[in-house]
Amino acid sequence: MTLRTRLVLTTVGLVTLALGLVAGATFGALQDWRGSDGSRLLAMNTPEALVAASDELTSRVAWVLAGTSAAALVLLTFLAAHLIRKGLRPLDRMVEAAADIGAGNLERRIEAARPVGEVGRLAHALNAMLGQLEGAFRQRESSEERLRRFVADASHELRTPIATIRGYAELFRRGADGRPEDLARAMHRIEAEAGRMGSMVDEMLLLARLDQGRPLERTPVDLMALAADAVSDAHAMDPGRVIGLECATPVTVTGDPLRLRQVIGNLLKNVLDHTPPGTPAVVRLGREGGHALLEVADEGPGLSEEQTERVFERFWRGEHRQADGRRLGGSGLGLSIVAAVVASHGGEVRAASTPGAGATFTVRLPL
Numbered sequence: 001m002t003l004r005t006r007l008v009l010t011t012v013g014l015v016t017l018a019l020g021l022v023a024g025a026t027f028g029a030l031q032d033w034r035g036s037d038g039s040r041l042l043a044m045n046t047p048e049a050l051v052a053a054s055d056e057l058t059s060r061v062a063w064v065l066a067g068t069s070a071a072a073l074v075l076l077t078f079l080a081a082h083l084i085r086k087g088l089r090p091l092d093r094m095v096e097a098a099a100d101i102g103a104g105n106l107e108r109r110i111e112a113a114r115p116v117g118e119v120g121r122l123a124h125a126l127n128a129m130l131g132q133l134e135g136a137f138r139q140r141e142s143s144e145e146r147l148r149r150f151v152a153d154a155s156h157e158l159r160t161p162i163a164t165i166r167g168y169a170e171l172f173r174r175g176a177d178g179r180p181e182d183l184a185r186a187m188h189r190i191e192a193e194a195g196r197m198g199s200m201v202d203e204m205l206l207l208a209r210l211d212q213g214r215p216l217e218r219t220p221v222d223l224m225a226l227a228a229d230a231v232s233d234a235h236a237m238d239p240g241r242v243i244g245l246e247c248a249t250p251v252t253v254t255g256d257p258l259r260l261r262q263v264i265g266n267l268l269k270n271v272l273d274h275t276p277p278g279t280p281a282v283v284r285l286g287r288e289g290g291h292a293l294l295e296v297a298d299e300g301p302g303l304s305e306e307q308t309e310r311v312f313e314r315f316w317r318g319e320h321r322q323a324d325g326r327r328l329g330g331s332g333l334g335l336s337i338v339a340a341v342v343a344s345h346g347g348e349v350r351a352a353s354t355p356g357a358g359a360t361f362t363v364r365l366p367l
Helices: 003-032 047-087 089-102 117-173 180-211 223-237 257-274 305-310 334-344
Strands: 219-222 243-247 252-255 281-288 291-298 348-353 359-366
Touching: 003 047, 089 117, 117 180, 180 334, 219 223, 219 257, 223 243, 223 257, 223 281, 223 291, 252 257, 252 359, 257 281, 257 291, 257 334, 257 359, 305 348, 334 348, 334 359
Parallel strands: 243 281
Antiparallel strands: 219 252, 281 291, 291 359, 348 359
């Protein structure tokens, strides 16, 4: 039953009850009235007796009406207050819930048995809205946390090349220009660190643009051609490594060719950076259930469970090291860019590995 119907029925019921009380009391007063000799009004046979009886009866009815009306008003006031308080109790719970939510408890919900009537529908609508608000606040908090972590990591990563450049500049200031070998080495290191810093800044800007959801170019892209170019580039960087390309049928998707080319390039660069020299790898292309599949697999040492879970995190790098103990790899943004680009194309990427048996990165893109 709706709140409007309840209020109408309550009002009608209270008015009917009041009229019934007043009418019943008045009827009882008329019915029970007797004259001084015990006779009824119609039994009076003299004008004087009728006038006296009428005056007495009128006074009695007036007192009865006044008394019953006052009693009915008091009774109906308490009854109406109780019914209205009971009817508005769900609204009071809404007010309490709103105050609790305003105090910061975003998990609070309004109790409502069924979405029946105005109050029930309002409660369920508010709960749905609160769920969306909670999700938006959680997403905002998560975004702010990612931003703080991203800024902290970026500051930490940029500190190393900046310190290197500063150190070689200080070396130059102290007289390295008079020693040609030291000068050449200093200039080479400054140039290398500046290039590394510039590349890192470009990668961070790309991630920032992808995070903002800026639209990418949408054109038909032949993944076979992109994969062939990426494999050729990888061969140029590591001529002694066997990198195969398997594709039974042409695979074409709609997307940004530059960014998709970067996805394949980053996956192959990850193989070159984190597997021993000469480790074979293969790029596979195919179709599955309305999606294009791109796999980059290697026969390297593989990934641990922790590495598999965290490999797409920004600035995260595994503990792969060269024989001389130096850490392998770049800035830790390559696979993060892969995940971001694939997500912007409506796809997904996952890593699978068994330690000692190689790693496989699988990209799924809608056709």
